[in-house]
Amino acid sequence: MADLKHLAPTPTPETKPFWEGAKRHELMLPHCKSCGKHHFYPRSNCPFCWSNDLEWVKASGKGKLHTFSIPQRAVMGIPGPFIAAIVELEEGPRISTNLVGVDPDPKNLRCDMEVEVVFDDITDTVALPKFRPVSKAA
């Protein structure tokens, strides 16, 4: 595995529960108790109804590969080729991520294919949510 510790982000007060969840290998999402919608990225207020009556909920970790591209060369120390992706979570929001557990070849990928979250512990304190195709056999 490539050493990605230089990529570790610094959480802010709004995003801290997300990153704490990731460290526990749980995908946490903000949920608005007022309008009932989940959102991502985390914010101080619901971007849909502006309520601040928010709670953190554990997401299913399931989603669909909404779209992707495959940079061929290293980017920010991530060796190429790799799969840059947008995943649409079962709860609705979309998240930028990497698709792992599959060769970075467009032949292996299809928009809307089912994916599930995995966590990449890049430092002792930071894990990045990434996604892998859901195995048919599983």
Place this chain on the structure above:
Amino acid sequence: MTDFRNLSGKFALVGVAESDELGTLPHKSALQLHMEAARNAIADAGLKKSDIDGVFSAGRQMATETAEYMGLRPRYIDGTMVGGCSFLHHVQHAMAAINAGLCEVALITHGESGRSRLAMPNMSASKDSLLWQFEVPYGIVFPFTAYGFIATRHMHEYGTTQEQLAEVAVATRAWARLNPKANQRGPLTVDDVMKSPVLAWPFHVLDCCLVTDGGGACIVTSAERAKDLKKKPVYILGTGEGMGHCWINQMPDFTAATGATISGPQAFAMAGVTHKDIDVAMFYDAFTITPILALEDLGFCKKGEGAAFVSGQRTAPGGDFPMNTNGGGLSYTHTGMYGMFIIIEAVRQLRGECGERQVKDAEVALAHGLGGIFSAAATMILANAPKA
């Protein structure tokens, strides 16, 4: 309050110019490129430095730094920065400012050492920014990655092919071959694009814009003031701007630029023209997918039909839809903020100054830009008469 639509034809672009040189310029700072372009645009208009009382700029330098470098003391300053189309936004903002009596002659200026990176302040994200937290760790830092997301989803939903994307690069190069200032002027075929190395699938290297050094500037003033200047005014019939998101994970629809669907109808409604009236179209072509979406989002064709629209070299010289006639960001120049060059070419086409690449009888031009990661958009409809 003024209905902005009533300002149609009341303002004009009166001077346009690039910097003295475009390309790889390790001997010129970004501010020098601003300066050269501004001086050239003022000369093009037949104005003097002392006539400028509004300065609009975007990029790595604050608008005040740019104005200071030029020795200007404007009474109106606008540093709107929404990416590469900022200068198209500035045109609309300049109209509003002039209409309000806040300035009379607006200089809009661009300079960027995009390739040589000379005197370019660092804009890297801090580790607690949204960009770093939610995009950078996944290598989503280069536009080609995020723009690739749009191409991939468009291919999935509408069957758009890589060959159709390549058609855009080929047609644009054909125009560049007619522009002595274009950076890349060699012959190009769809096969050449398809055989060029993949940079980030689905984009080949030749699906992606150049990276150059350069500057550009334009001058906006009232139609009244424009009358006695050196060149024939190019009238601003309609303008519009909009945005849909900032960071790519928030893009509402990966097959449409929401900003363009907001800016386009505003510009058409204000101009009072239809798509059939457009004689030449200038779109921001950072990547081959970008003009395809613009054609759809601005209503030149239905959603999903943009790739078919550009097939068969319809947008090339001799085709029935002249598009990106300077050779575009793909072959002419792309400093990092290409929007200024869209304005310059649209004006030159309407003045009939384009030599070999001149579109015959061009009376109405559309100029459309995008900024950021398909985030902001601005549309302008220009004409060589105050009413189309």
